Amino acid sequence: MAPGIRLVAWAKRPLLGARQSGLLDRQAEAEGISGLELMASAGAAVARRITLHDKPAEPVLVLCGPGNNGGDGWIIATELAALGWPVRVASLIPPANLKGDAAAARARWTGPVEAITPETPKNASIIVDALFGVGLNRALDPAAASVVDGVNQLRANRPKTLVYAVDIPSGVDADTGDIRGTAIKATHTVSFVTAKPGHLLYPGRSNRGHLDVVDIGIDAQLIDRLTPRLFANSPALWGSSLPERGPDSHKYKFGHALIVGGPAKSTGASRLAAIAALRIGAGLVSVVTASSALPIYASTLTSVMTKIADSKEEIEELLNDERITVILIGPGAGITKATEDTLELILRRPGKAVLDADALSVLANASHLRALLHANVVLTPHEGEFKRLFPSIRGTRIERAESAARESGATIVLKGADTIVATPDGRSAIMGEAPPSLATAGTGDVLAGLITGIFAQNVTAFEAACAGVWLHAEGAAMHTSGLIAEDLPRSAALARGRLHVSPSRHAAVMLPIHQPCA
Numbered sequence: 046m047a048p049g050i051r052l053v054a055w056a057k058r059p060l061l062g063a064r065q066s067g068l069l070d071r072q073a074e075a076e077g078i079s080g081l082e083l084m085a086s087a088g089a090a091v092a093r094r095i096t097l098h099d100k101p102a103e104p105v106l107v108l109c110g111p112g113n114n115g116g117d118g119w120i121i122a123t124e125l126a127a128l129g130w131p132v133r134v135a136s137l138i139p140p141a142n143l144k145g146d147a148a149a150a151r152a153r154w155t156g157p158v159e160a161i162t163p164e165t166p167k168n169a170s171i172i173v174d175a176l177f178g179v180g181l182n183r184a185l186d187p188a189a190a191s192v193v194d195g196v197n198q199l200r201a202n203r204p205k206t207l208v209y210a211v212d213i214p215s216g217v218d219a220d221t222g223d224i225r226g227t228a229i230k231a232t233h234t235v236s237f238v239t240a241k242p243g244h245l246l247y248p249g250r251s252n253r254g255h256l257d258v259v260d261i262g263i264d265a266q267l268i269d270r271l272t273p274r275l276f277a278n279s280p281a282l283w284g285s286s287l288p289e290r291g292p293d294s295h296k297y298k299f300g301h302a303l304i305v306g307g308p309a310k311s312t313g314a315s316r317l318a319a320i321a322a323l324r325i326g327a328g329l330v331s332v333v334t335a336s337s338a339l340p341i342y343a344s345t346l347t348s349v350m351t352k353i354a355d356s357k358e359e360i361e362e363l364l365n366d367e368r369i370t371v372i373l374i375g376p377g378a379g380i381t382k383a384t385e386d387t388l389e390l391i392l393r394r395p396g397k398a399v400l401d402a403d404a405l406s407v408l409a410n411a412s413h414l415r416a417l418l419h420a421n422v423v424l425t426p427h428e429g430e431f432k433r434l435f436p437s438i439r440g441t442r443i444e445r446a447e448s449a450a451r452e453s454g455a456t457i458v459l460k461g462a463d464t465i466v467a468t469p470d471g472r473s474a475i476m477g478e479a480p481p482s483l484a485t486a487g488t489g490d491v492l493a494g495l496i497t498g499i500f501a502q503n504v505t506a507f508e509a510a511c512a513g514v515w516l517h518a519e520g521a522a523m524h525t526s527g528l529i530a531e532d533l534p535r536s537a538a539l540a541r542g543r544l545h546v547s548p549s550r551h552a553a554v555m556l557p558i559h560q561p562c563a
């Protein structure tokens with residue numbers, strides 16, 4: 046990194062939305078750093094980040110908006126020019142109408158200023174998007190939308206164009222990741238102090254390109270004063286909680302996961318889940334099956350044990366075994382009265398449970414079981430299952446996951462391209478780095494198994510759910526093509542192994558995070 050850029054290991058910090066970012070800035074000002082000083086640091090860092098590229102023949106085009114995001118733009122232009130780079134500046138509003146820190150930043154720029162028109166983005170190989178940041182509060186108006194579309198068109202026509210978004214691509218809602226009308230498709234985003242939810246949530250996630258978060262002089266302890274509850278799902282959240290096997294470890298120290306097996310016609314899902322639970326480190330894994338399906342389980346599973354139960358009473362007896370630390374029900378289970386009966390037995394037990402797939406559909410139609418949910422129950426719905434389970438909950442994906450956790454008292458894993466984990470005590474984590482190859486049959490069963498296998502090992506529901514989601518994605522990312530669900534348990538286990546081989550190597554290689562370099 047260039048001298049003067051202090052990168053933040055953003056995956057290790059909470060995510061701050063628009064309101065909290067504003068509060069943080071005001072706290073910093075109360076501590077004696079003025080808004081203009083913060084803006085000067087922010088602009089200088091972005092300018093230096095850009096100068097890591099070769100100096101272009103055409104001027105860098107800096108697009109400045111009406112607020113403080115635009116203010117950053119004026120500083121970036123000034124800094125680049127001071128470093129001898131050719132620069133053009135175009136403003137969305139007459140510069141005389143700028144106020145406060147943005148007006149002060151504009152006063153530092155001594156070069157010419159263009160008015161933004163749809164033609165402005167022509168002939169630039171590096172564009173700086175300083176139109177709107179966390180202050181975006183409505184859909185882009187036609188003037189802003191046309192320049193944004195012009196930038197995206199230029200990038201589509203000239204794929205080598207670099208588009209640097211300041212703080213967040215203009216048009217992306219920093220809190221929700223929603224696109225407000227249209228939005229810049231950035232190749233790079235440079236944000237400040239912390240990442241924002243909109244950097245990780247789709248569809249905005251697709252617009253951000255490579256994300257760097259830089260330090261602008263705000264004391265990190267001020268972030269804690271905001272008591273943030275939203276995080277990027279990364280090993281920083283849960284890595285130290287996963288137990289490691291030592292030379293004197295005993296399998297019983299790593300828990301016993303019981304997987305409720307599907308009937309003879311649908312055994313694949315629970316077998317995938319069982320293998321995943323074992324691979325990810327559960328000490329023992331058993332599948333409970335009816336006698337009629339035993340030959341299938343017994344002939345296809347070796348290290349996973351099988352237990353026969355042909356009646357509700359026999360299942361109850363198995364569930365009452367105190368050595369069982371967690372139970373998974375749902376994959377391949379069938380939406381049947383038998384599944385409902387077993388689910389009830391599981392929920393009446395005080396211990397840990399993971400409910401997936403058919404168990405969620407059964408739960409959606411069994412209101413009497415809702416009252417039995419508790420914080421040691423993990424529900425793993427995709428959007429369709431979520432809507433059936435919580436039909437009256439509305440809002441953004443984060444809001445809905447948080448409301449569902451609060452309302453149900455259970456830990457929610459709302460699956461999707463940006464899977465969200467939310468707990469009844471108000472913490473949530475967003476997984477923003479899942480590869481699209483996960484959209485294939487059976488991967489959900491593996492995820493349920495991974496969460497179950499980790500949950501078996503004396504970790505909390507939040508840690509197990511977050512770790513399962515992250516290792517699932519990281520395991521998938523190891524495959525460049527041809528991923529099938531059967532590959533995932535082993536790859537997720539390899540990803541887990543890497544966490545412990547060398548945490549620093551892991552931080553550099555497996556996460557888009559960097560240590561501060563100055």
Ligand SMILES: NC(=O)C1=CN([C@@H]2O[C@H](COP(=O)(O)OP(=O)(O)OC[C@H]3O[C@@H](n4cnc5c(N)ncnc54)[C@H](OP(=O)(O)O)[C@@H]3O)[C@@H](O)[C@H]2O)[C@@H](O)CC1
Pocket residue numbers: 070079080081083084085087088110111112113114115116117176177178179180181182183184185186189211212213237261
């Ligand atoms: N504060 C600090 O100390 C630091 C802040 N920093 C930087 O400041 C950024 C936040 O600045 P900000 O709060 O001024 O908001 P910003 O994103 O520029 O937009 C607000 C302006 O846009 C307007 N507007 C909104 N939506 C619109 C639309 N759809 N179409 C048209 N107009 C629209 C809105 O108008 P209004 O709602 O008032 O009519 C207002 O004029 C932050 O992302 C970071 O880059 C850094 O320098 C670090 C220090």
Ligand SMILES: [K+]
Pocket residue numbers: 114174175176177178210211212213214215
């Ligand atoms: K921007």
